[in-house]
Amino acid sequence: MSPELWQQVAAGEDAAVYAYGVLVPRLPAAERNRGIDAQVAHSRARDAAVAELAAGGGEAVLPGAFELPFAVDGATDARRLAAYCENRLVNIYCTLSPEQTGPDRRQFVEAARECGVRAVGWGQLPEAFPGTTDPTTDTDRGPADGDGPAGGDGPAGGDGAMIQP
Amino acid sequence: MPISRRTLLLAVAGSAAATAAGCSAESLPVLDTESPDDVTRRSVAESEAALIAAYRAAAAETAEGARWEFLAGQHVQHLAALYPGDTSATASPSTAAAPPGRKALRRMEARAARQRTDAAVAAQDAELAQLLARIATAEAGHAAYLSAAGS
Numbered sequence: 643m644s645p646e647l648w649q650q651v652a653a654g655e656d657a658a659v660y661a662y663g664v665l666v667p668r669l670p671a672a673e674r675n676r677g678i679d680a681q682v683a684h685s686r687a688r689d690a691a692v693a694e695l696a697a698g699g700g701e702a703v704l705p706g707a708f709e710l711p712f713a714v715d716g717a718t719d720a721r722r723l724a725a726y727c728e729n730r731l732v733n734i735y736c737t738l739s740p741e742q743t744g745p746d747r748r749q750f751v752e753a754a755r756e757c758g759v760r761a762v763g764w765g766q767l768p769e770a771f772p773g774t775t776d777p778t779t780d781t782d783r784g785p786a787d788g789d790g791p792a793g794g795d796g797p798a799g800g801d802g803a804m805i806q807p
Numbered sequence: 808m809p810i811s812r813r814t815l816l817l818a819v820a821g822s823a824a825a826t827a828a829g830c831s832a833e834s835l836p837v838l839d840t841e842s843p844d845d846v847t848r849r850s851v852a853e854s855e856a857a858l859i860a861a862y863r864a865a866a867a868e869t870a871e872g873a874r875w876e877f878l879a880g881q882h883v884q885h886l887a888a889l890y891p892g893d894t895s896a897t898a899s900p901s902t903a904a905a906p907p908g909r910k911a912l913r914r915m916e917a918r919a920a921r922q923r924t925d926a927a928v929a930a931q932d933a934e935l936a937q938l939l940a941r942i943a944t945a946e947a948g949h950a951a952y953l954s955a956a957g958s
């Protein structure tokens with residue numbers, strides 16, 4: 643896979659690490675360990691992507707700080723930001739997976755699955771084609787019975803901006 | 808594409824119970840002209856049709872009909888994406904022998920996610936590979952949703 647593609651993975655994972663750093667303190671105490679576990683997983687994935695880049699003679703560009711797509715004022719925003727980051731990574735891994743073959747492609751698909759499962763765990767309703775919609779603007783995604791895993795979908799606000807350096 | 812979705816769904820409707828139980832539908836016609844990707848596409852479509860049938864059966868029997876219809880609708884979208892442009896068929900009818908419960912549905916989704924992962928790895932066409940990666944992710948998400956919802 644080309645250095646540009648590994649750079650996308652490294653940058654996406656780095657953005658998630660940053661976002662979890664912001665959002666974990668806003669989570670209820672009972673959910674913080676789950677947030678920390680996710681942050682550790684993204685940190686490892688970022689480091690692995692950086693190592694792939696380095697093995698090919700490249701160097702990852704990681705700004706380390708990012709502009710968030712919306713303000714994170716409480717637990718609902720925190721879960722929404724977590725789902726947002728996971729979705730971005732689902733899109734990155736799914737889009738890039740055909741560039742890989744064999745075990746490397748499997749690793750990308752499994753990474754997408756793990757991110758997708760975490761997004762649902764943070765209260766996002768399942769989607770038919772994960773990663774293809776912007777969770778900050780999509781407000782009509784499921785049955786109105788209101789007893790989903792964590793609720794909290796249908797955010798107001800959110801300008802749809804990606805996480806940017 | 809040597810086999811229409813209507814043909815497929817009619818065949819699947821007749822063997823939905825077996826397919827839902829995890830067996831491959833051996834009675835389906837296998838055409839010599841099929842490429843490996845054609846076989847993958849057909850196999851995934853069979854599994855999607857079985858999932859739709861399972862959810863429809865569950866929706867008819869439980870108080871969680873809206874939720875099951877919501878998830879069934881996503882599998883309908885998967886089926887449509889596998890055969891874009893083919894509007895000759897609608898979703899298969901509900902033919903499962905007994906309506907599955909939440910745990911059985913979760914197991915079906917988890918198995919489907921693993922099978923879609925294998926299919927994504929095997930796919931030769933890049934567009935198909937990406938579609939299968941997204942379907943694998945969707946079905947892993949469905950399984951997680953079924954684990955969390957109502958627990």
